[in-house]
Amino acid sequence: MGRLASIWGEDCMEYRPERWLDDGGVFRPASPFRFTVFHAGPRMCLGKEMAYVQMKSIVANVLEEFVVDVVKDDVAAGGVPEHVLSITLRMKGGLPVKIRRKPEA
Known part of the structure; x- marks a missing residue:
């Protein structure tokens, strides 16, 4: 065809x-x-949905073990992150963070 x-x-x-x-x-x-x-549309990966489920599961597990702190000294506009308007909402200059392990409870 x-x-x-x-x-x-x-x-x-x-x-x-x-x-x-x-x-x-x-x-x-x-x-x-x-x-x-x-199939009347663009090709789609058959495992795409499963990959998203796995990605979300891994992120949830990582966030259970660690604390994510925004580094306010590196962020412009007095410690407030500035958004960049685009299809995917992102931060101007990125979002600097420090990651540390949660203390044992």
Whole structure:
């Protein structure tokens, strides 16, 4: 299906990345249903959800054993972290922290 002229056009065997651009040069994605090998969407890792569960479990276990302190001397604006607006909310200049083991109870 990836090389069928009836789906992709007569130049289906040529490497032409510009086929995905409109007249103004802006990316124009094809319908995900056009190539059924992708299951009507982008490929997804089958183990992705399990990896997220494992990641959260490990972080929870680590946070049980350690204390995370923000290093206020290194943070701008008088010890208050400054956010950077983006898709993923992050800190300007990072967030310096010190990690120490929790005392035995």
